[in-house]
Amino acid sequence: MKRFARIQESVWSAVQTLASKQLVPAGIYERIKNYTLTGKINFIVLAAAVPMFLLLSLLFLFLYIQLKGQLDATLIQKKIATKNAFNYYERTTLVYAKMLAENPYVKKELLAETINVGPILRVCNQVQSSVYLNRITVHDRKGSVVVHSHNTSDFGANEISRPEIANALKKGENTPLLAYENGQLILQNTVPVYFEGETVGAITAGYVLNDSFARSISELTQAGVFFVLNGKIIASSFADYANAGNRQDYDELNNTWSVTRTVYTTENNKKRSLSLDLRYLPVVTERVSPEIHQAGIAVAIQPPFSRVALYALIWGSFAFSLAVVLFGILLALKIGHNIANYAASISTAMTDYAEGDLNQRMSRLANDELGRVAAGFNHLASELQKKIAEIQEANENLEQKVVVRTKDLNRALADITSLKEIQEGDYLLTDLLIRPLSGHAYGVGRLQAEIFIEQKKKYNFKGKTGDIGGDYCLLSSLQFEDSDGEWLFFFNGDAMGKSTQGASGALICGVTLHSIFSRNSKRSRIPTKPGQYLSMVYHELNHIFSLFDSSMLMSAACGLIHAQTGTMYYFNCEHPWSVLLRDGKATFIENELTMRKLGMPMQAERLLVRRMQLNPGDTLVLGSDGRDDIEIAAQIDSDETRFLEIVERSGGKLAEIVKIIDSYGRRTDDLSLMRIQVN
Structure with a gap:
């Protein structure tokens, strides 16, 4: 298919190049441009007919030469075969004479x-x-x-x-x-x-050399054989033949004659004959008798059709084809003239209409393209006439209509402004609800964490500006009865939808997480293991989002890190893979998709809580898909591996990461980043 596409492209390029060139002299080209439509149609018809006539003539001439050459070639083959047979019999006379001797x-x-x-x-x-x-x-x-x-x-x-x-x-x-x-x-x-x-x-x-001997040679050569003496046929392989014996000119080498052979006689004594082509062949054997001036053999074959029939067929077909071509030319000229006359009538009607005759219409409509043009002109003329009448009427009442139209526009603008202000107020209210539920820079023991969030949707309500979206981050410190020391809880999520829908998901997630944390506000330690607690957090979040019947989903990366040992428990719900920066080398801590987004049906049975160890000097970087969806050269480039290079170049610093991402292109989604470093 690719090869065919390349060939098609090359052919189209060649056609365009040929079309752009002027193939005729400038004078002739300008003269053709000045022709009327009738003249151009005549020129096109004749320009197509002349090459067709020449091609037709050459084709029939070639066909005639081929057929005639085929008959002549067959005669020549039979002449050679007959000569060889005659020489064979001449050698047998020597053999038999020596045998008798x-x-x-x-x-x-x-x-x-x-x-x-x-x-x-x-x-x-x-x-x-x-x-x-x-x-x-x-x-x-x-x-x-x-x-x-x-x-x-x-x-x-x-x-x-x-x-x-x-x-x-x-x-x-x-x-x-x-x-x-x-x-x-x-x-x-x-x-x-x-x-x-x-x-x-x-x-x-x-x-x-009598009829019997002629028939013996004929059986060898599968051709008719005549013996010719001094220009006259004296013997033949056929029992009956006519139009041959009285001629005196059968001694020419390259001439072809026709002889008639009687095939049968009807009851009414009428003879039925076949026409044979005859070609002369001289005998080179030495002559001893003075009566022999010219001696030779005439070879005859029955052509598939007579030469007269051949000539009649070829030239009759040529005459018929020529008549068809001439008829086609006359028919094309007639149709072309009708088209030109119809086009001229359309042009006249349009000219009269342009000069002010607004009632001008085409009365005769055809069913072809020009007929559709005429119908379109009639429709356009009617519509223009109607519009002109409306304009004239509007000019008379223009001032009153301008006042009414201005009031309508002002009313619509006021409605739009009011709706816009209400929407911006909703954005501000949603932002005020989410802001106290979101995390900020946090430190627990040897762990230092910081957050960067910038939502895509911006708002401005009565001088107050901000942004809202579906990205959400949270950091918190927790203690467990089963483990000494503090644990850092981290959550980075991206709710489905833009602006209000995404912000609603983030608000639901934040309220749910803070509700879970509030259960242990009266206790200093949580009576369960970190991994089990993380599993409980997942199930409650997934249950809440499942209530929306898949209309509200959220990707998330969530975990717990021990502040002293660096032990980490975490799960990833179809969130961009987290990056571990260790010894200046950035790698993903996940290598496959194991869990779907929060709120997906049948997701609860697939919980997978992973455990890994962070070392001093390690930096863990989490982020939403806004880090990958970058518009480069007017196209969205979602190369996930590019983020590894960005983390290495930035040294894991969030401000540098944002700066490098913006250097690649324009961000197309909300962006949230979280950095956790083990000192």
């Missing part, structure tokens, strides 16, 4: 003075039937035809003048080539026949 029956007959054609023909028929060769011709060492597998009656002719036969018999070379016989192209390979290093004949093996 190594056949012992063929060699035996070629070595004989009188050649028996029967064994050679049987071998040729076996090979031809097993590997689908169309042509096998065997020549003797003189170049005479021994056998034609495809025409057994044609033999005896001397063909030593043919280049491939001469190369085989005289040079011992293999010769692949294309031949032309009886209107057919033949892919063949001629090899010599050796016996003990002597050439005894030649064998030619080949395929007729």
Whole structure:
């Protein structure tokens, strides 16, 4: 989430920076500023439409190029596959011709003075039937035809003048080539026949490039195959095709044609055809016949849709999209002009009203933002007209109304002053009641105690000033029958609430404590142990505050310290932790919250009276939460550990503690401090 917030902040900063910059020349910017609202709307619409039109054009052009390129790429792949298949069959003619040249029956007959054609023909028929060769011709060492597998009656002719036969018999070379016989192209390979290093004949093996051979290549390449001779298609892998045989321009390398293949014929003798894309591939095999000027293979594939359909789809979609954009522009201009005219009528009505026609109103109200502006103008005009009438009426009776209004204000001011004086008197009375119940500097044996109290609420009643609040401190000296010497009783509390409410809690606490002390006024010693007495004090205080049903609570730190030994019993009811200053180091004497405020329900069962030992030189510092609640840099800082540092710096002296607290910031609550030092 933090990373997202940083990205959002960066983007917003960039947008603000971009918005603050002037992106157009100053002259154009000033000219646009002077446009009417209609002109600005036209400018906005056209400024948005032109990039949209360019983007749309580029998108459709890219789509067209991608689709066309995909079709061309498929054709190129099929051309490569077809070329590889053709080369494969060309190599097989060499393999089969060499296999026949190594056949012992063929060699035996070629070595004989009188050649028996029967064994050679049987071998040729076996090979031809097993590997689908169309042509096998065997020549003797003189170049005479021994056998034609495809025409057994044609033999005896001397063909030593043919280049491939001469190369085989005289040079011992293999010769692949294309031949032309009886209107057919033949892919063949001629090899010599050796016996003990002597050439005894030649064998030619080949395929007729007819429809059957085209289908065999088509099965390997999964594409349609056409054989092209001198620009005309002479064989095809398809049984039926049209619009192809009479053309004379199928020898161009990078041109793409469409041919039609008949798929089926209906009962009404109507043909259903498919359109195929056709691409020409030249055959590089050497040509031996003068009739062969150009020979090649045309590869055909069926596109997912015809090129005509592709062009119609792309450019039709572009035209439709362009029409939609133009319609959107016209619609935006129409709506913009309506908005501008409506805004102009509002402007005219406001101008007429400002010039004094107070009855001017908008009669036609729309349901959009401008309609709400017009309705607001009508309401404002009506209210202003009413106020103007009231002002005119008031001007006529102004003097009388001023007198009446002045009397009302004086009466209200007198009431407020009277209430304020009564409240200040209540504050003084409450302060006078609490003051005799509060403690002051006190000394018992080796113990010296002093108190600082400054309440937040100040008052001034008939020249008498003071303050009231919920902080309360009390010191007293007690003796117990079970213990020799005197004990110092100390109490530091903070009643809930501000001013009167807090002071009421402090008054209740003071009256209760003095009532407890008065029970032993006739006795010099209290007949119980210090810890038990402290427990009794707690239970009575908690009982009194519980009577208010949690509407009056008080935090407190209370204890007893033996004046001679320094033994201390104490309890803490959710009061700020007390601080012990020993050897210049300040530490809290509590480390956890064990008791809730006085008056909390179910609090009585959780009393915990602690015992600890104070040594000579020790200083115990108690204080209310006003010592921690300090306003620093317009924020309340309640760092409790800061008080330890303050006590150490002040040496435990209350005046220094108050001075340091005020140096940090402004106090936000009542402040009471108590210092007990063991001499």
